Structure formats: C-alpha cells, structure tokens
Amino acid sequence: MATWIKNPLRVWTGTAENADGGIVVAGDTIVELVSAGQAPTTPYENSFNADKLLLLPGLVNCHHHFYQTLTRACPPALNKGLFAWLRALYPLWAKLDQEAIAVSTELALAELMLSGCSLVCDHHYVFSESLDNAIDIQLELVERFGVRAVLTRGSMSLGTASGGLPPEAVVQSDDTILQDSERLLKKVAQQTLAQLALAPCSPFSVSSELMRESAALAREYGALLHTHLAETEDENQFCLQRFNLRPLDYLETVGWLNADVWLAHGIHFNHDEIQRLGEAGLGICHCPSSNMLLGSGICPVLALEEAGVAIGLGVDGSASNDASNMLQELRQAFLLQRLHSGAEQVSHEQVLSWATSGGARVLNQHAHTGRIAVGMKADLALFELDALRFSGAGDPLAALLLCGAHQVKHLMVNGAWRVLDGDIPGLDLEQLKWRHAAAAKKLLA
Numbered sequence: 337m338a339t340w341i342k343n344p345l346r347v348w349t350g351t352a353e354n355a356d357g358g359i360v361v362a363g364d365t366i367v368e369l370v371s372a373g374q375a376p377t378t379p380y381e382n383s384f385n386a387d388k389l390l391l392l393p394g395l396v397n398c399h400h401h402f403y404q405t406l407t408r409a410c411p412p413a414l415n416k417g418l419f420a421w422l423r424a425l426y427p428l429w430a431k432l433d434q435e436a437i438a439v440s441t442e443l444a445l446a447e448l449m450l451s452g453c454s455l456v457c458d459h460h461y462v463f464s465e466s467l468d469n470a471i472d473i474q475l476e477l478v479e480r481f482g483v484r485a486v487l488t489r490g491s492m493s494l495g496t497a498s499g500g501l502p503p504e505a506v507v508q509s510d511d512t513i514l515q516d517s518e519r520l521l522k523k524v525a526q527q528t529l530a531q532l533a534l535a536p537c538s539p540f541s542v543s544s545e546l547m548r549e550s551a552a553l554a555r556e557y558g559a560l561l562h563t564h565l566a567e568t569e570d571e572n573q574f575c576l577q578r579f580n581l582r583p584l585d586y587l588e589t590v591g592w593l594n595a596d597v598w599l600a601h602g603i604h605f606n607h608d609e610i611q612r613l614g615e616a617g618l619g620i621c622h623c624p625s626s627n628m629l630l631g632s633g634i635c636p637v638l639a640l641e642e643a644g645v646a647i648g649l650g651v652d653g654s655a656s657n658d659a660s661n662m663l664q665e666l667r668q669a670f671l672l673q674r675l676h677s678g679a680e681q682v683s684h685e686q687v688l689s690w691a692t693s694g695g696a697r698v699l700n701q702h703a704h705t706g707r708i709a710v711g712m713k714a715d716l717a718l719f720e721l722d723a724l725r726f727s728g729a730g731d732p733l734a735a736l737l738l739c740g741a742h743q744v745k746h747l748m749v750n751g752a753w754r755v756l757d758g759d760i761p762g763l764d765l766e767q768l769k770w771r772h773a774a775a776a777k778k779l780l781a
C-alpha cells in the first residue's frame with residue numbers, strides 16, 4: 337500500500353535533492369520523491385494532504401537518561417555543578433524500581449516523539465540488586481511505542497570505596513555487568529527497531545578493566561560503545577589524578593579511540609585531541625541545555641565537525657535539562673553555537689543536519705534513516721506552523737528554530753504513523769502523568 341504525502345508547504349530532505357511535490361511511502365520505505373507540480377509515477381492508494389505542513393526527516397536524539405525525568409527540578413540538586421549534582425541525586429536514583437523505569441521510559445518516549453523524534457537513545461546505568469531488568473522493560477516499551485531506538489546497557493562499577501564518585505548502592509561488579517551485557521546483546525538481536533550499545537558511564541564511575549572488557553564484548557557482537565567524556569574540568573582533574581592522563585588519553589589506553597564509539601558532551605578537548613577524534617572517526621553528541629544548566633562548558637562543535645567527527649544532538653537529562661524536547665534542543669544548539677562561533681558560522685540547516693543525518697551517523701544508522709531519499713526508511717516529522725509564535729514568519733524552515741517550535745503535528749516511524757494530530761494514538765497522557773508524578777514523589781520521599 338503506497339501513500340503520497342502530497343504537496344507539503346516546504347520539504348527539507350537533508351540532501352541536495354528536491355521533493356517539493358511530496359514523497360511516496362510504500363510499506364516502511366520512501367519510494368519516490370515528487371517534483372513541484374508533478375504527480376507521482378508510482379501507483380498509490382492513499383494521499384495525505386500536507387499543504388500546511390513542513391516535512392523533515394524524523395529527528396534523532398543521541399543521548400538521554402529516561403529515568404531522570406523523575407528527578408527534574410529536584411530540590412537537593414538545584415544550583416550545583418556536575419559532581420555535586422550527581423552526589424545529590426545518586427541516593428534518590430538508588431531507589432529506582434521496575435515501575436519507576438517503566439513510567440519514566442514511557443514519559444520520555446512520549447515527550448521525544450511529540451517533539452518530532454523518530455530515533456531515540458537512552459543511556460541507563462543505574463542498576464541495583466532489586467532492579468536488574470531495566471533494559472528488558474525498556475525494550476518492551478520501545479517496541480510497544482513503535483519508535484526506532486538505540487538502548488544502552490550502561491554500568492557503574494567504581495564506587496566511593498574504590499575511589500569513584502557513586503555510592504556503593506548503585507555500583508555492580510564487572511562480572512555481573514558483563515554477563516548481563518552479553519545476555520542483552522543476544523536478546524536484542526531479535527528486535528526489529530531496537531539496537532543495543534554498551535555504555536560504561538564515565539571515567540569516574542567505571543573501572544578501566546570494565547572499559548576494556550566492554551569494548552571487547554561489544555566488538556564481538558558488532559555493537560557500538562558509548563560513554564560520557566570531557567564533560568567538565570572536574571573530570572579532567574579526576575583523570576589526571578587517578579590515571580595521570582587527560583580524558584582522551586585515558587580513552588585511548590582502554591581501546592576506545594575508535595569509530596565504533598560515540599561520546600556524550602565532548603567539551604574539554606584541546607586542538608590536538610580534536611584532530612585525533614576526527615582521525616579515529618568517533619561521534620559526539622552535543623547536549624547544549626545540560627551543558628548550560630550545569631555550567632559545564634561549550635562543546636567546540638564546528639572544530640570537531642571540521643576535523644571529521646560526526647555530530648549529533650541530545651537532550652541529556654532530564655534532570656539536567658529538565659525536559660526531553662528535541663526541538664527545543666535544536667534551538668539551544670543553534671543559539672549556543674552561534675554565541676560560540678558567530679552568527680555567520682551556524683545556519684539553521686546545519687543544526688537540522690546535526691539533528692537528523694548527523695545523529696543517524698553517530699548511531700551508525702545513516703544507511704537507513706536521517707534523510708528523505710529513495711530507499712530510506714520512512715521516518716518523517718511533519719510540523720504545522722499555525723501557533724501565535726509563528727505568525728508573520730517568512731521562511732518556515734528557519735521559523736522552526738527561530739520562533740521556537742516545540743511540537744510535531746504528525747510523526748511517521750518505519751512507515752507507520754506514531755503521532756497523529758499531536759497525539760500518540762492509544763496513549764492516555766493524563767494517566768501517564770499521574771503515574772509518573774506518583775513515582776517521582778516516591779523517590780523524593
């Protein structure tokens with residue numbers, strides 16, 4: 337069954353190709369780009385009128401912690417930098433249970449999808465004795481929501497007793513982590529829209545052995561690797577004191593300076609380190625809201641991109657954002673990078689490319705998503721610019737960022753409508769908010 341998404345107000349394909357007459361989707365795939373004023377040559381059964389809509393590739397979020405939606409604007413963590421912020425929150429996160437994981441995952445997925453995200457990513461690294469199936473719960477939910485996902489089996493193994501930052505209640509042994517990682521790598525091979533990466537949390541919460549062995553295990557299964565790196569000056573000091581190395585040198589010694597790795601943040605790199613990252617082909621997820629909120633610093637996105645690093649965007653958090661809205665994150669990246677490099681250096685289209693094809697490249701999914709082109713999966717976001725804030729806007733594509741869009745009208749993932757008229761069909765948002773608020777209250781109690 338083919339559908340012509342007909343005559344959009346504007347189409348941004350993410351490539352030099354034009355699709356001003358819309359596109360034809362058959363099954364899960366884009367099969368034709370239609371020129372302005374033309375009709376498709378592919379036979380189609382349905383047409384979908386898009387004449388008031390802006391059509392883009394679905395957005396890609398490369399870094400998040402869904403569970404942190406439960407500790408947003410959390411009193412013990414307000415007005416703190418990263419290390420103090422983490423120390424304030426670890427004791428609350430140690431109380432996460434199955435319901436907390438389920439409801440925070442559902443809420444974050446809903447927020448991301450309603451902001452136009454078709455490929456989501458989560459970095460879950462808090463496990464306890466009573467919570468060893470967090471990723472299993474998330475796998476079930478991304479399947480139910482029908483969204484493309486890269487989930488990660490995160491980990492923390494370096495507690496305070498061994499010189500790390502997290503309390504012992506939230507760390508696991510290297511063996512437990514590796515066994516569970518392998519179990520999940522086998523399990524996820526059965527899923528259609530979800531992939532799994534391994535993601536030891538950070539240099540200050542994971543042993544060097546676990547970094548090395550996670551890399552070996554991920555490579556055995558062809559999975560990606562992910563971690564936080566170069567987020568703050570505190571982390572630089574930690575690495576210099578503990579390893580006598582800067583964070584990137586440490587990463588290299590544990591076998592992670594490689595194209596199968598993407599890093600969250602990537603702020604505190606010097607010129608030489610930026611060149612090494614580019615040569616090795618790593619990806620970096622820029623998280624502007626989190627970096628501004630925690631006062632961590634500014635990621636040198638343009639220099640990294642020029643060196644050959646793949647750039648994606650991530651909402652991070654949500655206790656350091658404190659939202660999961662991908663469109664708002666695009667605007668933050670646009671504003672922050674302009675402030676950092678100058679207005680002429682950063683265009684709205686460049687930011688859109690980080691949030692689509694760039695993110696897809698970071699997550700190694702660029703062969704099938706992140707662009708509107710024939711043969712790509714039908715992951716599409718359609719926006720309507722009829723709110724007060726868009727009135728008078730001359731260029732609809734620029735208006736998306738400049739006027740501060742925050743909501744998608746329709747979202748298609750893998751050929752299926754997952755958001756229609758601003759709603760996720762079958763999802764009771766009121767009930768979800770009620771469950772989520774109850775779970776957040778329980779953590780704070």
Ligand SMILES: [Zn+2]
Binds near residue numbers: 459
């Ligand atoms: Zn993070």
